[in-house]
Amino acid sequence: MQTTFSLGTIDWTIILIYFVFVLGIGWALKRYMKDSSAFLEAGRSLPAWVTGLAFISANLGALEVIGMAASGAKYGMIIIHHFLIGAIPAMIFLAIFMMPFYYGSKARSVPEYLKLRFDEKTRGFNAFAFAIMTVFSSGISMYALALLGQVIMPLDIDWNILGLHIGEFDFYLLISAMIVLVYMVLGGLTSAIYNEVLQFFLIVIGFAPVVFIGLKEVGGWEGIRANLPENMLHSWKFAGNAADNPMGVNWFAVFFGLGFVLSFGYWCTNFLVVQRGMAAGSMSAARKTPLIGALPKMFLPLLVVVPGMIALALTNLGTLELPLKEGTMVTDYDKVIPMLLMRYMPVGVLGLGLVALMASFMSGMAGNVSAFNTVFTYDIYQSYIRPNKSDKHYLKVGQWTTVVGVLVSIITAYVAKSFNNVMDFLQLVFAFINAPLFAAFLLGMFWKRTTGHAAFWGLIGGTIAASIHHGFTLPVGATAGVKGGFFGLAHTYGSEMAQNYWTAVYAFSAALLLTFVITLLTKKLKTDDELKGLVYSLTPKVRDDSKYWYQKPEVLAVIVGVILIILTIIVW
Amino acid sequence: MGLDIKIPIGLMFSILGVILTILGVVTRGDTEMYEQALGYNVNLFSGLVMLAFGGFMLLTSRLFKKKKED
Numbered sequence: 001m002q003t004t005f006s007l008g009t010i011d012w013t014i015i016l017i018y019f020v021f022v023l024g025i026g027w028a029l030k031r032y033m034k035d036s037s038a039f040l041e042a043g044r045s046l047p048a049w050v051t052g053l054a055f056i057s058a059n060l061g062a063l064e065v066i067g068m069a070a071s072g073a074k075y076g077m078i079i080i081h082h083f084l085i086g087a088i089p090a091m092i093f094l095a096i097f098m099m100p101f102y103y104g105s106k107a108r109s110v111p112e113y114l115k116l117r118f119d120e121k122t123r124g125f126n127a128f129a130f131a132i133m134t135v136f137s138s139g140i141s142m143y144a145l146a147l148l149g150q151v152i153m154p155l156d157i158d159w160n161i162l163g164l165h166i167g168e169f170d171f172y173l174l175i176s177a178m179i180v181l182v183y184m185v186l187g188g189l190t191s192a193i194y195n196e197v198l199q200f201f202l203i204v205i206g207f208a209p210v211v212f213i214g215l216k217e218v219g220g221w222e223g224i225r226a227n228l229p230e231n232m233l234h235s236w237k238f239a240g241n242a243a244d245n246p247m248g249v250n251w252f253a254v255f256f257g258l259g260f261v262l263s264f265g266y267w268c269t270n271f272l273v274v275q276r277g278m279a280a281g282s283m284s285a286a287r288k289t290p291l292i293g294a295l296p297k298m299f300l301p302l303l304v305v306v307p308g309m310i311a312l313a314l315t316n317l318g319t320l321e322l323p324l325k326e327g328t329m330v331t332d333y334d335k336v337i338p339m340l341l342m343r344y345m346p347v348g349v350l351g352l353g354l355v356a357l358m359a360s361f362m363s364g365m366a367g368n369v370s371a372f373n374t375v376f377t378y379d380i381y382q383s384y385i386r387p388n389k390s391d392k393h394y395l396k397v398g399q400w401t402t403v404v405g406v407l408v409s410i411i412t413a414y415v416a417k418s419f420n421n422v423m424d425f426l427q428l429v430f431a432f433i434n435a436p437l438f439a440a441f442l443l444g445m446f447w448k449r450t451t452g453h454a455a456f457w458g459l460i461g462g463t464i465a466a467s468i469h470h471g472f473t474l475p476v477g478a479t480a481g482v483k484g485g486f487f488g489l490a491h492t493y494g495s496e497m498a499q500n501y502w503t504a505v506y507a508f509s510a511a512l513l514l515t516f517v518i519t520l521l522t523k524k525l526k527t528d529d530e531l532k533g534l535v536y537s538l539t540p541k542v543r544d545d546s547k548y549w550y551q552k553p554e555v556l557a558v559i560v561g562v563i564l565i566i567l568t569i570i571v572w
Numbered sequence: 573m574g575l576d577i578k579i580p581i582g583l584m585f586s587i588l589g590v591i592l593t594i595l596g597v598v599t600r601g602d603t604e605m606y607e608q609a610l611g612y613n614v615n616l617f618s619g620l621v622m623l624a625f626g627g628f629m630l631l632t633s634r635l636f637k638k639k640k641e642d
Contacts (some may be wrong), residue, residue: 013591014588016590017587017591018584021580025575025580028580031574032574126576130584156580157634194575198577198581200587201581201625205618205621205625209614209617209618213610213614215614217610239596263602344608344614345608345609345614346606346615348595348614349592352588352618
């Protein structure tokens with residue numbers, strides 16, 4: 001069976017044209033990078049449709065694209081929760097309730113909001129954890145790109161430069177890092193956002209023909225239904241009991257664990273996505289950012305989950321054979337997208353599909369680097385290393401941070417290559433740190449009494465609760481270690497996803513309870529005046545300046561909500 | 573930001589659209605090449621969609637609006 005692409009001249013031309021445009025956008029933006037705000041905050045000047053598409057594209061890196069197609073093949077329709085209840089309600093909440101605080105306060109980042117609302121230690125904890133997490137994520141994206149490039153587009157590279165051996169893996173890694181580095185140093189956050197918009201359209205136009213022809217081959221939705229077990233065709237119908245669905249989760253874990261804790265914790269507090277909204281040109285545009293993003297988000301499963309279901313249907317029909325993971329007997333679901341591209345796409349559109357994949361890998365890196373830049377420059381460098389310098393100085397630091405961020409990402413990519421477990425472990429630690437974050441925001445934004453000490457210890461306590469829960473549970477079939485169970489075994493979950501949902505539930509509950517109790521035990525240090533614009537009850541209602549009633553965020557939110565309900569019923 | 577993103581997006585999709593459309597027209601009737609795509613001339617279809625999208629982006633971009641005003 002064919003496992004590598006044979007690319008024609010036209011495919012390479014298409015790839016080359018894409019690279020020219022990516023670098024060209026950075027070059028064209030260079031002359032606007034006059035102060036640190038232009039570089040790190042995109043000058044707060046972008047239109048809502050641009051920030052809105054970037055908002056979801058930042059979460060549409062190749063890890064997500066490939067991972068969601070893999071989950072589609074593994075779990076079926078139930079994974080669609082990540083695009084509906086696991087994302088949309090949080091986006092509506094961010095737009096209506098939280099964006100006014102982020103955009104309206106003087107904060108330039110999520111950690112800075114924490115500093116204004118709570119105190120220095122809460123900001124420091126979040127800033128350092130976030131900075132480390134973003135460079136690692138960027139490195140993992142880079143590693144994944146190089147790995148995929150090496151496997152599906154072998155180039156026969158075997159160079160010796162100054163005694164260093166450069167193979168295909170190194171070539172793909174270095175070239176992608178160089179391109180990201182150049183366009184990020186030139187255009188900063190705006191470059192990252194513009195390329196995310198470009199990537200969004202590339203993914204839609206590049207993947208649509210694959211899905212179309214795939215559906216034709218299996219015989220449309222009827223064909224998928226005929227070849228997949230009943231419990232892989234519904235999102236809620238089999239969620240009553242964890243044992244009934246392939247993911248091994250029940251409705252409470254989906255509703256509360258994914259739909260509330262994980263989703264709100266990610267979409268409302270992760271600076272990577274929130275930063276896109278904060279780059280918008282006005283309060284109204286900032287609030288519309290998540291809502292405009294939500295509209296295409298709900299339809300993305302057609303492009304990234306359906307391919308997985310097509311692949312599984314074809315496998316069950318006996319016409320497709322998914323490869324095994326190297327050296328194991330486990331099916332490598334991550335190959336779904338490359339396999340389908342190879343199966344259906346002739347020269348020409350094949351290059352287009354590969355460009356879409358590359359674009360999503362590279363913007364995955366760039367998105368993380370852009371968030372890292374802002375947090376490092378403002379929340380770490382300006383706060384702890386060199387405060388009170390000129391703005392020019394911080395612009396320079398921002399540019400150098402880009403260089404350092406990319407270099408550290410390269411190192412991370414090599415660490416990922418040699419020690420797979422180290423990366424799994426680190427991702428786990430970050431998941432623990434993130435899980436309780438929304439508790440601090442929820443209490444902080446809606447209860448003016450909440451104190452800094454309470455928020456800080458709530459975060460720490462929630463992180464510990466997450467690790468304890470993880471340490472006592474395991475997904476089915478896994479052995480003790482990174483996957484859990486390192487303290488003993490109290491419960492076995494139906495899948496890793498199920499375990500993650502429940503870890504989030506415990507971490508959030510612990511953080512909420514701790515923050516609440518410690519708040520009552522500690523003195524409120526911030527005056528009401530200091531909390532103005534940071535807490536709901538002390539902030540004047542934002543007046544929307546949209547010209548027409550149908551442009552108001554509230555109206556858009558209702559439209560998004562109605563579509564969410566209709567889609568949920570359709571895929572019930 | 574000074575650069576209107578619609579311009580590079582419009583240009584890139586127009587250029588790629590032209591390439592794929594030409595490829596699609598030239599290879600029209602090449603049943604062997606399109607066998608794997610179940611007989612659909614995917615290059616022609618994708619090329620035309622991209623041309624339309626790229627053209628739309630350029631037409632609604634600042635580039636075109638400015639010309640009108642002048």
